Amino acid sequence: MKNKVLQIAPKDNVLVALQDLKIGEEILFNGESYLIQEEIPPKHKFFMQDMQAGDEIFMYGVLVGKTQYFVPKGARMNTDNTKHAAEPFHYRASHYHWTPPDVSKYKDRTFNGYIREDGRVGTANYWLFVPTVFCENRNLDIIKEALYNELGYAVTEKYKSFTHQLVKAYNEHESLSAIENIDLSPTIERKNQRLFKNVDGIKFLNHQGGCGGTRQDAGTLGKLLAAYADHPNVAGITVLSLGCQNLQVADFKQYLTERNPNFNKPLYIFEQQTAKSEEELIKEAILKTFEGLIEINKMERQPASLDKLVIGVKCGGSDGFSGISANPSVGYTSDLVTALGGKILLAEFPELCGAEQNLIDRTVNKDSAEKFIHLMRTYNKAAENVGSGFYMNPSPGNIKDGLITDAIKSTGAAKKGGTSPVVDVLDYTEPATKPGLNLVCTPGNDVEATTGKTASGATLILFTTGLGTPTGNPICPVIKVSTNNALAQRMSDIIDINTGSVIDGDKTIEQMGEDILEYCIKAASGEVIPKAVLLNQDDFIPWKRGVSL
Known part of the structure; x- marks a missing residue:
C-alpha cells in the first residue's frame, strides 16, 4: 500500500481512506495536514475542511451530497451528516472530443466464437x-x-454425494462430523462429461x-x-x-x-x-x-474480429473501492473495445443519478440525449410517486462499505462505461445496433439489469463487485471482477478477476483494463469458463416496468 488516502478528482473536498485510519492520526496529503477525528475504515471518506450545514460535497469532481450540520475537518462522512444531492441536468449543445486509447496491438487479434448467419458472433452455443x-x-x-x-x-452431483453420505451415516448411527469436512471438488471436468x-x-x-x-x-x-x-x-x-x-x-x-x-x-x-x-x-x-x-x-467455433464483441458492464454488491479500482478498470476495457469497433452496454439507470450531465454531454445526437433525459426523469418520477426515488438506491451493504449517497454510488458506477461518446440510448429490450457505448434502461437490481442487458445483445457481461455476489445469466457469461484483495480471497469460488492491485498501487487502471480485455477474449473463445457459468448461476428476472431500483 503506497498511499493511505486518495483524492479522486482535484475538485473533491473529501479524501478516501485506503486503509484503517485511527482517531488522532495525522495524515499528510499534498502538503496539507489532516487530524483524523474518529476511526475511519477503508473505503470511507473524511472531510478536507470544516463543513457548515448545507455545504456541497464533491466526489469524482461532481456534487454528491450536502452536509446536514457543522462537520469538522477530518471527520468521517456518514448517513447522518450527509444527504444525497446532485446537479440538475439538461440538454445543451456539446462538442465532446474523445481521444481513443492506442489499440494497435489488438489490430489482428481474434476470438473463437459461433458465427451466425446474420454476421453476429456468439461467445457460447x-x-x-x-x-x-x-x-x-x-x-x-x-x-x-x-x-x-x-x-x-448438472453441477449438483457433489452435493448429492454429500447428502447420500449423510443419510448413510445417519442410518448406520455414525457421527456426521467426519463427513462435514470432506472435499467436494469435482473429480471430472464438466466438458468431458x-x-x-x-x-x-x-x-x-x-x-x-x-x-x-x-x-x-x-x-x-x-x-x-x-x-x-x-x-x-x-x-x-x-x-x-x-x-x-x-x-x-x-x-x-x-x-x-x-x-x-x-x-x-x-x-x-x-x-x-x-x-x-x-x-x-x-x-x-x-x-x-x-x-x-x-x-x-x-457447429464449431471460428475466428472472429474483436469488433464483434458486445460487452455489458454491471456492478453489484458495490463498495467504496468500486469507483476507484474495478469500475474504472472495466471502463478502460470499455474504451479499448469501443476503439476496436465493438459495443459496450451501460445500464442501471437508477445508478446514473449524478452522472447524467456528463453522459448527456457525451451523447452524439440530440434525439438520443433527450431520450435519455426522458427515461431518467420518467423512471425517477415513478419511484417518487410511491414514496421512493433514485436517492434511496444504496443498499445497507453499500452504505456500510462507504457508498453514503446515490450520487456517490452512481458517479462511481458510471466509470464502467469509460470515456467514449454515447452512440445510442436504448429502452428495455431494444437491441444494440451501433458500435460504441450504448446506454440501456434497466433497474439497478443485479438480476433485472443483467437480464435486460442480455436482451439488448450483450454476449459477455463484466460484473464488478466489492462485497461479493453470485449473479449470473442463463445465456450470457457473467465475469466477476473484485474491487479488493480481501473479497477475491474470501470468495474465490465466484470471483474471476481481482483489481485489488490497483488499490495497492501495484498496477495502473490501464494495465488492469488490458488484463480484463485479455480475459474477455479467452472467455469469448471458451478457453476459460467464468465461475458463474461453471456454477450454473442462471439468474433471470423480467422487469415489469414497475418501480425497481
Whole structure:
C-alpha cells in the first residue's frame, strides 16, 4: 500500500481512506495536514475542511451530497451528516472530443466464437427452453432434471454425494462430523462429461409472468423472450405454452419476427392444452430438443474480429473501492473495445443519478440525449410517486462499505462505461445496433439489469463487485471482477478477476483494463469458463416496468 488516502478528482473536498485510519492520526496529503477525528475504515471518506450545514460535497469532481450540520475537518462522512444531492441536468449543445486509447496491438487479434448467419458472433452455443407462462415452469423443471443429468450439464452431483453420505451415516448411527469436512471438488471436468461437446448448455427461462398481470406486462415479457431466442449465444429454442395465457404463442412469434424478420433457428413449440397428455407433451419436447441438439452440436467455433464483441458492464454488491479500482478498470476495457469497433452496454439507470450531465454531454445526437433525459426523469418520477426515488438506491451493504449517497454510488458506477461518446440510448429490450457505448434502461437490481442487458445483445457481461455476489445469466457469461484483495480471497469460488492491485498501487487502471480485455477474449473463445457459468448461476428476472431500483 503506497498511499493511505486518495483524492479522486482535484475538485473533491473529501479524501478516501485506503486503509484503517485511527482517531488522532495525522495524515499528510499534498502538503496539507489532516487530524483524523474518529476511526475511519477503508473505503470511507473524511472531510478536507470544516463543513457548515448545507455545504456541497464533491466526489469524482461532481456534487454528491450536502452536509446536514457543522462537520469538522477530518471527520468521517456518514448517513447522518450527509444527504444525497446532485446537479440538475439538461440538454445543451456539446462538442465532446474523445481521444481513443492506442489499440494497435489488438489490430489482428481474434476470438473463437459461433458465427451466425446474420454476421453476429456468439461467445457460447446454447439451447434455450422458453415458457410463455409460469404455468409451464414445472414441466420445464422436469425436463431440466432429465436433460441435465443425462447429457452432462448438472453441477449438483457433489452435493448429492454429500447428502447420500449423510443419510448413510445417519442410518448406520455414525457421527456426521467426519463427513462435514470432506472435499467436494469435482473429480471430472464438466466438458468431458458432455454428450454434445459443442453445446455449452441447455438453459431454462423460468419466470412468473405471461398471465394474470396487465397485458402490457405480457407484451414486455414477450419482447424479452423474443430477444433471448434471437440472441447470438442461442442456437435453438423449445417453447412451452399452456394455451389460454395472456402471452399467446402468436404474439411471441410476432415479437420474434419484428426483432429479426430473417429468424431461422430451430424453433419447437408445444402447447399443453392441445396435447394428449402432460406425459406426451414432455416426451415430445425432449425428443425434438434432442434432435435439435444433434444439429447444433455440428457447429464449431471460428475466428472472429474483436469488433464483434458486445460487452455489458454491471456492478453489484458495490463498495467504496468500486469507483476507484474495478469500475474504472472495466471502463478502460470499455474504451479499448469501443476503439476496436465493438459495443459496450451501460445500464442501471437508477445508478446514473449524478452522472447524467456528463453522459448527456457525451451523447452524439440530440434525439438520443433527450431520450435519455426522458427515461431518467420518467423512471425517477415513478419511484417518487410511491414514496421512493433514485436517492434511496444504496443498499445497507453499500452504505456500510462507504457508498453514503446515490450520487456517490452512481458517479462511481458510471466509470464502467469509460470515456467514449454515447452512440445510442436504448429502452428495455431494444437491441444494440451501433458500435460504441450504448446506454440501456434497466433497474439497478443485479438480476433485472443483467437480464435486460442480455436482451439488448450483450454476449459477455463484466460484473464488478466489492462485497461479493453470485449473479449470473442463463445465456450470457457473467465475469466477476473484485474491487479488493480481501473479497477475491474470501470468495474465490465466484470471483474471476481481482483489481485489488490497483488499490495497492501495484498496477495502473490501464494495465488492469488490458488484463480484463485479455480475459474477455479467452472467455469469448471458451478457453476459460467464468465461475458463474461453471456454477450454473442462471439468474433471470423480467422487469415489469414497475418501480425497481
